[in-house]
Amino acid sequence: MSKHTSHKKFTPAQRKELQQCLVTTPHAKIYRRVRMLLYLDDGYSADEIQTHTGYAERAQFYWLRRYRDEGLDGLADHPRSGRPRTRPQPNVSLGRWARLTLEQMQMHHPKTYLRRRAQMVLLWEKGYALDVIADIVGCTARTVGHVVAKYARGGLAGLYREVGSGRRSRLGPEQWNQVKQWVQQGPQALGYHFVKWTTRSLRKYLEKRFNITFSREWIRQQIHRFVHYSWTRGKKEYAYPDNDKRNTERKQFCHTMLAYLKQALNGEIILVFEDESIFTLFGEVGYSWSPLGKTRMVPSAGKRGRVVVFGAVDPVSGRTHYHLEAEAPINEETTLRFVKQLVRYYQKHRPDVPLVIVLDKHPGHTAHLVTDFVEELEQVTLFNTPTQSPDLNPIERVWDWLSDRMIKDEFFETKEDLKQAIRHFFCYIAGIKNQVLSWLGDLQTLYAEKAAI
Numbered sequence: 001m002s003k004h005t006s007h008k009k010f011t012p013a014q015r016k017e018l019q020q021c022l023v024t025t026p027h028a029k030i031y032r033r034v035r036m037l038l039y040l041d042d043g044y045s046a047d048e049i050q051t052h053t054g055y056a057e058r059a060q061f062y063w064l065r066r067y068r069d070e071g072l073d074g075l076a077d078h079p080r081s082g083r084p085r086t087r088p089q090p091n092v093s094l095g096r097w098a099r100l101t102l103e104q105m106q107m108h109h110p111k112t113y114l115r116r117r118a119q120m121v122l123l124w125e126k127g128y129a130l131d132v133i134a135d136i137v138g139c140t141a142r143t144v145g146h147v148v149a150k151y152a153r154g155g156l157a158g159l160y161r162e163v164g165s166g167r168r169s170r171l172g173p174e175q176w177n178q179v180k181q182w183v184q185q186g187p188q189a190l191g192y193h194f195v196k197w198t199t200r201s202l203r204k205y206l207e208k209r210f211n212i213t214f215s216r217e218w219i220r221q222q223i224h225r226f227v228h229y230s231w232t233r234g235k236k237e238y239a240y241p242d243n244d245k246r247n248t249e250r251k252q253f254c255h256t257m258l259a260y261l262k263q264a265l266n267g268e269i270i271l272v273f274e275d276e277s278i279f280t281l282f283g284e285v286g287y288s289w290s291p292l293g294k295t296r297m298v299p300s301a302g303k304r305g306r307v308v309v310f311g312a313v314d315p316v317s318g319r320t321h322y323h324l325e326a327e328a329p330i331n332e333e334t335t336l337r338f339v340k341q342l343v344r345y346y347q348k349h350r351p352d353v354p355l356v357i358v359l360d361k362h363p364g365h366t367a368h369l370v371t372d373f374v375e376e377l378e379q380v381t382l383f384n385t386p387t388q389s390p391d392l393n394p395i396e397r398v399w400d401w402l403s404d405r406m407i408k409d410e411f412f413e414t415k416e417d418l419k420q421a422i423r424h425f426f427c428y429i430a431g432i433k434n435q436v437l438s439w440l441g442d443l444q445t446l447y448a449e450k451a452a453i
Contacts, residue, residue, distance in 0.1 A: 010041050021072055024293045033063050033075045040064060054215060092152050094125050101156065117147050117159045124148045170212055179206065180227045249386040254451035256383070257392075260356055261444055264316045267353070270346055272321070274312040274338070274359040276330050277399040279407055279418060281305040286408030299411045307418050309402075310338040311426075312357070313395045315443050318433030320398065321345065322426045326415050332367035339370060343380055354379040361387060392450065394440040401429075401439055 046057035066074035105118040130141040150158035199216035264271040290296040
């Protein structure tokens with residue numbers, strides 16, 4: 001990048017002040033202006049700063065002068081001169097059915113903007129001031145007055161958006177279809193090496209193809225409205241879904257599980273699903289509540305250490321079993337130890353009922369050491385899930401529950417601390433078996449749907 005040399009560098013205190021404001025300010029305009037000043041202080045050219053922030057060179061030095069003269073207060077908009085505009089107060093009187101309709105619209109309408117507008121009208125009718133409603137809803141008092149006035153004139157129809165009367169789009173229908181196709185195909189289809197579009201990369205590509213510069217926010221809105229795409233997190237799936245052998249195996253497994261579930265509900269067998277999971281000292285980060293404008297920092301020990309958890313769950317009673325291995329890997333010896341633990345428990349408490357253990361095809365599960373031990377027991381059966389089918393083993397949901405409840409956003413200094421958290425989790429869910437069953441979901445419906453595919 002070319003560098004700017006006409007700007008006198010900020011002092012360390014000024015730069016620290018700007019960086020702190022960048023993190024804490026809730027106002028988008030001030031955020032953009034602070035970013036622009038930091039880019040200017042880093043020496044980027046006026047054209048580069050305009051590309052990133054939208055401020056032309058004249059505006060850049062205008063806000064630089066404001067900041068040098070007034071500090072951070074100079075980055076806010078000054079009050080406008082002249083007499084404030086006065087609007088006639090709309091007279092809104094709601095009848096019983098009109099109020100019920102607005103309340104239902106506020107709670108259940110699929111359009112967010114209509115839910116907000118219905119809330120504005122209801123608050124206005126209760127006597128709230130425009131500025132108070134604006135703070136509650138998150139908009140300006142002028143917008144609230146405009147919405148209430150439209151409702152006073154046109155009723156419910158006045159809350160709906162009208163066809164825009166502004167400038168026409170600079171892209172024609174054919175160009176829009178082309179943009180839609182580019183977004184759906186992805187950047188690699190156009191010769192790029194990166195795997196997904198971002199608003200920044202798509203903005204550069206559209207500028208290259210159409211010689212038109214769009215804002216990143218506008219691109220995000222158009223992808224959502226026109227292409228019907230949203231920014232979501234992906235989910236793993238098997239890479240070869242059209243594998244006929246695998247699909248047949250999954251259907252046969254689901255039919256067998258439906259029969260086993262019926263027998264387990266009648267008390268004819270005991271059915272348990274087994275699996276393992278690994279948790280490390282590096283820590284995991286998840287969603288949590290944190291103060292506005294601040295990101296919660298999760299400490300990490302930076303140590304190499306892991307705990308292997310063997311677990312099993314009964315989908316009829318909700319009873320869970322677990323076994324911890326701090327050092328040993330998942331192999332035939334550790335698997336055999338846990339299988340023996342399950343066999344001992346059920347031979348003691350329900351000795352006359354056959355036990356069916358469902359587990360995946362990990363090499364430790366199918367090793368001769370494990371299968372030979374089970375073959376010597378008349379009332380114990382091992383049944384394997386199909387290849388690449390974790391969605392058919394309900395204990396995977398228990399691992400997600402454990403991770404969300406005890407592991408994510410928590411600091412574990414030693415492996416013993418991590419093991420203690422896992423023990424606390426299994427002790428906790430041992431007393432809420434109905435909630436365990438709710439977390440596992442309706443397995444009969446799951447297997448019936450998968451068997452019909």
